[in-house]
Amino acid sequence: MARPRLFDEDAALDAATDLFWERGYAATSVRDLCSVTGLGPPSLYNAFGDKQALFARCLDRYLDANPLARVRRAETASPPRVALERFLTAVAERSILDNRGCLLVNTALEVAPHEPAIGSVVAERLAEIEVFFCRCVEAGQREGSISCERTPEDFARLLLAVVMGMRVLARARPDAALLRGAVEQAISLLGAPSSEAKP
Amino acid sequence: MARPRLFDEDAALDAATDLFWERGYAATSVRDLCSVTGLGPPSLYNAFGDKQALFARCLDRYLDANPLARVRRAETASPPRVALERFLTAVAERSILDNRGCLLVNTALEVAPHEPAIGSVVAERLAEIEVFFCRCVEAGQREGSISCERTPEDFARLLLAVVMGMRVLARARPDAALLRGAVEQAISLLGAPSSEAKP
DNA sequence: GATGTTATATAGCGGCCGCTATAAAACTGA
DNA sequence: TCAGTTTTATAGCGGCCGCTATATAACATC
Known part of the structure; x- marks a missing residue:
């Protein structure tokens, strides 16, 4: 027509x-x-x-194609502990290869505070990542693959901060040892390696 | 004249x-x-x-007046474990009160990748914070107030990522429970509370 | 082919951008 | 008082900003 x-x-x-x-x-x-x-x-x-x-x-397209898709892929294809490990190491590896960092994080700092419509999207998506961490930790704790030293909520907060921080460092200080080290330590927080326990 | x-x-x-x-x-x-x-x-x-x-x-003025000054204050006035705790909780509390986040972090994402002169300043200052963490952990481990589970370098990388991450969350999701939770967990990584050991 | 509808191309709107030419004003030293 | 120097105020430079009016081109339908 x-x-x-x-x-x-x-x-x-x-x-x-x-x-x-x-x-x-x-x-x-x-x-x-x-x-x-x-x-x-x-x-x-x-x-x-x-x-x-x-x-x-x-931004919406990016979020659906990247963080959200990665969360879903990791979560459906792997047991929770492995899903977490894969997600975290993937963030580190991508941060090393691509110094643009993450559009979500860049937007969180530059745009979100000044444009409420965008800010609420960013906050939502960050919360989604946090609850993904939370779910994985909870499931991992139930099956014994993740330490019970911390509550799932506390783990999720800490991991979210670490991931956000890696995306900052990716853009200003793309040092492989730094990024791999940070994520390695974050994983070590989860407790004994995943080979130890399976339900 | x-x-x-x-x-x-x-x-x-x-x-x-x-x-x-x-x-x-x-x-x-x-x-x-x-x-x-x-x-x-x-x-x-x-x-x-x-x-x-x-x-x-x-940026230079800001850095001298804020992160750098805080590092020096914390480090000279307190034993290492306490210095770290103070620094981390101060970041969380300021993040809760002031949603502008940290100019260093904002700059790391927005300006550093496009302006080499600014980028190198940012990278330098981030490194300074990292070595501050490293120094504190090392000293704390020597006096027994900080866990020896991780090397000082690994602790420093992890803490740097957590602090950067909190500054991101401060601007996009200024949730007191989230920020306090993240820093609380980061401190718990240091091991038993400082009351336990003093040389 | 004629008609109606949507997408494209050209051109340019008013306005703000970073920055500066010019000249008047405020001081010091002679 | 006057020359020399620096700071200030006014005005405006060329250029890019986000955005749009206008007219033309390309389709589906009749």
Whole structure:
């Protein structure tokens, strides 16, 4: 009933996400977004609304494709202790390879405090990661693969802080020994290695 | 020999620092900086150079007045275990009261990757905090107030990640239970309470 | 092919960006 | 008093900002 789009919306969002990820929100101009997506300004505004709305869509997509997907993959494919270990080491390894850090964390600092709509998304997603930690620890404690020294809630808080911290260090001090060391110590908190106990 | 300045340089830098701290580097305009400092643009440029140079001065001042000063205060006034505990709880309490987080951490994510001059300052200061942790742990282990389960280096890496993480959470999810919980758990890693052992 | 609808391309809106030219003002030393 | 030096105030530079009016192009339907 009308002229079809010439561009692939997903590809455009991917390109925009990459740019926001690398440069941050404020330092990314709409003109730059047009360049990397190949869209003219009217197409971009017609398809996604204004700059902030585009960013929100990019962030949502990123979150679904990255932290959330990783949580689900780790949790469904592995027993809880292993899921935690995989998640944590994956964060470290990605932090070493990609110094852009994590878009969620970058956004938490740069955008969240000034844009309530984005801030609430960020807070939600951080909470999701926290409850993922909590679930894993609880299940691991039940099956005996994770230490009962701390409550699941306390473990989750500590692990969340460690993961956030690694994403900061990734961007400012991408030192493999530092990042691997931090995550290794975080894992050691869980107690005896997973080979020890299985229900 | 010439016309003297009408403004207080320190006060101007304080005001500029506050604005950078709250809004971030890119989102702070020179006009806004002129407003809060009370300076005209020529005075500001004459006194501090361009925007980036001003930011660098603000960051240096901030670092000397805050993290570095806190490290020194904690380290000189208290035995190592207590120094660590004080430093960590102080980070948590400030994170709860002031949702601007830490200018060093904000800068690590927003500016450091794009401005090598600032990036190296940030990396240096992060390293200083890490070696502070390392020193404290080492001394505490010698006097028996800190667990020997981990090497000082491993403790320092883990604590650095936790502290960075708390500064992220402070800005996006300023939840007192979360922040106090994380720091409480971090302290518990140090082992038995300090009342137990003194040389 | 004509019509209606949506997407695209060009151009440019007002406004703010970082920064500076110019000149007046305020001091010191002679 | 006057020259020399630095700071200040006014004004505005060129350029980029987010965004949009206008007109054209490409489709589905009739």
